[in-house]
Amino acid sequence: MALAENTPQKTIERLSAYLRALQELSLEGKIFASSTDIGRKSGISAELVRKDMSAFGCPGRRGLGYNADRLADAIREILGVDRRWKVALVGFGMLGQSLIRYKGFADSGFDITAVFEIDKVLVGNDFEGIPIHAAEDMPDVCERDTILLAIVAVPADRAFEAFQQCLDAGIRGILNFTDQTGFTPPPHAKILNVNIAAEMEALSYFLVHN
Amino acid sequence: MALAENTPQKTIERLSAYLRALQELSLEGKIFASSTDIGRKSGISAELVRKDMSAFGCPGRRGLGYNADRLADAIREILGVDRRWKVALVGFGMLGQSLIRYKGFADSGFDITAVFEIDKVLVGNDFEGIPIHAAEDMPDVCERDTILLAIVAVPADRAFEAFQQCLDAGIRGILNFTDQTGFTPPPHAKILNVNIAAEMEALSYFLVHN
Numbered sequence: 001m002a003l004a005e006n007t008p009q010k011t012i013e014r015l016s017a018y019l020r021a022l023q024e025l026s027l028e029g030k031i032f033a034s035s036t037d038i039g040r041k042s043g044i045s046a047e048l049v050r051k052d053m054s055a056f057g058c059p060g061r062r063g064l065g066y067n068a069d070r071l072a073d074a075i076r077e078i079l080g081v082d083r084r085w086k087v088a089l090v091g092f093g094m095l096g097q098s099l100i101r102y103k104g105f106a107d108s109g110f111d112i113t114a115v116f117e118i119d120k121v122l123v124g125n126d127f128e129g130i131p132i133h134a135a136e137d138m139p140d141v142c143e144r145d146t147i148l149l150a151i152v153a154v155p156a157d158r159a160f161e162a163f164q165q166c167l168d169a170g171i172r173g174i175l176n177f178t179d180q181t182g183f184t185p186p187p188h189a190k191i192l193n194v195n196i197a198a199e200m201e202a203l204s205y206f207l208v209h210n
Numbered sequence: 211m212a213l214a215e216n217t218p219q220k221t222i223e224r225l226s227a228y229l230r231a232l233q234e235l236s237l238e239g240k241i242f243a244s245s246t247d248i249g250r251k252s253g254i255s256a257e258l259v260r261k262d263m264s265a266f267g268c269p270g271r272r273g274l275g276y277n278a279d280r281l282a283d284a285i286r287e288i289l290g291v292d293r294r295w296k297v298a299l300v301g302f303g304m305l306g307q308s309l310i311r312y313k314g315f316a317d318s319g320f321d322i323t324a325v326f327e328i329d330k331v332l333v334g335n336d337f338e339g340i341p342i343h344a345a346e347d348m349p350d351v352c353e354r355d356t357i358l359l360a361i362v363a364v365p366a367d368r369a370f371e372a373f374q375q376c377l378d379a380g381i382r383g384i385l386n387f388t389d390q391t392g393f394t395p396p397p398h399a400k401i402l403n404v405n406i407a408a409e410m411e412a413l414s415y416f417l418v419h420n
Contacts, residue, residue, distance in 0.1 A: 041392050094307060095312070107389075181253065182251050182253070192413060194404070196314065197320070198223060201222070201289045203359055203385060205217075
């Protein structure tokens with residue numbers, strides 16, 4: 001099972017959706033899952049499921065479908081979640097706190113193990129067992145704990161500074177919850193923007209055009 | 211300026227990105243913006259910017275580019291954000307509270323005006339000036355206040371119940387922050403899933419393949 005290096009974002013998103021579908025089907029006791037099962041759970045057409053699986057070198061068995069656990073393992077390996085990742089959280093506001101409590105990260109193999117803050121009053125404390133460090137300690141802590149991923153949840157006017165701090169600390173993947181989307185990372189790093197206002201706009205588009 | 215009814219999600223996302231880019235350029239004092247300006251701000255190639263604008267019936271003027279404010283207004287109209295929308299928030303947990311405080315919604319024209327909760331201890335209170343209603347009052351409140359959009363931020367095991375409550379209350383667009391993605395809305399309604407764990411998987415994919 002192999003994928004081209006320049007696999008488009010949409011394909012990776014579908015892989016994530018297939019993984020969730022397979023996990024649910026497995027929990028429901030299914031050993032074999034059809035492309036229809038996977039498609040129904042993930043909201044993707046059965047035809048595209050079959051096309052993707054075939055492209056990943058995972059053809060199903062006619063009349064049986066796919067071995068759910070084995071296919072999930074294969075997708076985990078492609079996505080790089082056949083291991084656990086340590087994640088830094090930059091910014092300990094309301095959003096940061098709710099992200100620490102968000103169970104979905106840990107369920108998918110991502111553990112927030114360090115928080116970084118500029119507010120000296122917070123530094124030195126723990127939250128849900130996770131230490132809050134000073135922002136300037138980021139390079140040391142990330143190197144010591146092999147942290148390569150970060151979530152940036154600071155106010156918009158601090159975003160660029162936070163991105164640069166992450167890169168200086170050796171972070172290579174950033175999930176950006178700020179409104180600042182104009183930062184261009186170096187080629188060895190990637191920033192993904194979570195823009196929930198844009199999602200709302202997609203809904204208003206749907207409402208006015210349907 | 212017109213768009214086909216079945217405009218793909220990706221095009222709508224680019225429209226949102228163009229709108230943000232144009233707003234920033236306007237704040238920077240630019241009256242005319244080139245496709246290169248817009249592309250740089252939004253992380254989209256100048257070529258695709260030109261192609262999109264032309265498809266939307268908005269060709270730029272050679273040597274001048276696009277009138278930033280006028281193009282922003284045109285995009286707002288397409289996206290349906292040339293007006294303000296009232297939004298219901300279902301679920302008053304940590305995530306719900308931070309979403310109320312998230313400035314990006316209001317900046318884009320979306321006002322959370324009502325919160326719905328099943329916890330009777332919370333019902334009747336206000337948070338940041340927004341009333342917390344009982345979940346069963348949703349149909350009345352949404353009809354009275356003409357609320358067509360909702361954000362669902364309840365625990366995963368309550369998600370389906372919350373989706374159904376929204377639909378019963380006349381909601382037509384749902385932004386889903388739960389892990390439950392298998393709910394199929396009727397054709398007159400749309401659910402968009404904000405899956406932040408899947409975004410993390412896209413980052414881990416990048417790390418293991420680059």
